[in-house]
Amino acid sequence: MALNNEQLERYSRHIILAEVGAKGQKKLLDSKVLIIGAGGLGSPAALYLAAAGVGTIGIADADAVDLSNLQRQVIHTTPDIGKAKAISAKETMNAINPDVKVNVHSLFVASDNIMDLIAGYDFIIDGTDNFPAKFLINDACVLSKKPFSHAGILRFKGQMMTYVPGAGPCYRCIFKEMPPPSAIPTCRQAGVIGAIGGIIGSMQAMEAIKFIIGKGKLLTGWLLTYDALEMDFRKIKLPTVKTCAVCGENPTILTPFDYEQAVCEV
Numbered sequence: 001m002a003l004n005n006e007q008l009e010r011y012s013r014h015i016i017l018a019e020v021g022a023k024g025q026k027k028l029l030d031s032k033v034l035i036i037g038a039g040g041l042g043s044p045a046a047l048y049l050a051a052a053g054v055g056t057i058g059i060a061d062a063d064a065v066d067l068s069n070l071q072r073q074v075i076h077t078t079p080d081i082g083k084a085k086a087i088s089a090k091e092t093m094n095a096i097n098p099d100v101k102v103n104v105h106s107l108f109v110a111s112d113n114i115m116d117l118i119a120g121y122d123f124i125i126d127g128t129d130n131f132p133a134k135f136l137i138n139d140a141c142v143l144s145k146k147p148f149s150h151a152g153i154l155r156f157k158g159q160m161m162t163y164v165p166g167a168g169p170c171y172r173c174i175f176k177e178m179p180p181p182s183a184i185p186t187c188r189q190a191g192v193i194g195a196i197g198g199i200i201g202s203m204q205a206m207e208a209i210k211f212i213i214g215k216g217k218l219l220t221g222w223l224l225t226y227d228a229l230e231m232d233f234r235k236i237k238l239p240t241v242k243t244c245a246v247c248g249e250n251p252t253i254l255t256p257f258d259y260e261q262a263v264c265e266v
Helices: 005-010 021-030 042-052 067-071 085-096 114-119 131-144 194-213
Strands: 032-036 056-060 101-105 123-126 148-154 157-163 222-227 232-237
Touching: 021 194, 032 042, 042 056, 042 085, 042 194, 056 085, 085 101, 114 131, 123 131, 123 194, 131 148, 131 157, 148 194, 157 194, 194 222
Parallel strands: 032 056, 032 123, 056 101, 123 148
Antiparallel strands: 148 157, 157 222, 222 232
């Protein structure tokens, strides 16, 4: 497939990069990325992936836009209040780039639908804000052999890692079990600075882009942490855990399941 004149102009700053070029841009246009959560992390990730020309982007979110979202969920605007987040996100993404096909999944992601949901995508972005969803996404992606980017934000801090099948540890290798109830305050209780979502969510988009074009080093086997108040980035080497319940040598988790507890993390 040759790029047309409009695409050559739209993606010109990509195409002049030796690491991308026309070949890499075609890979982006042919790729499919699913973003679970159209909130503080999913919003910037969706905006940059749409602008980059990722050909098919799925948005999975069951919520509607609320006034308190707008401090950090930059894909939504004041007139979108009350609208389904997945639909609001689609409208903004297509306004930025009509090249992109946006699949709307206005649903609550759970164990009975996640395997079918992720099946048609090349890369998954975890933009959720609670531990049950993060463990569910990890387990489903490991079992389906799908690469994904994990991230979490709270207050002025963020963290992220990338899982690639067979290339490094998964989320459950590092965080083996759910934290006790009320051990971690929710974003509503503790607060979150809006820009932290933009920083971490944009880096999740970058991880997806690098995976698609096959260039650069991913955060596979590393946990990246960021403290905005101290302007401190740290990379922590993560071990591969042979006894991991889902990706280890003798896994005990063979199908996704739901946790009842829901708390916002990091």
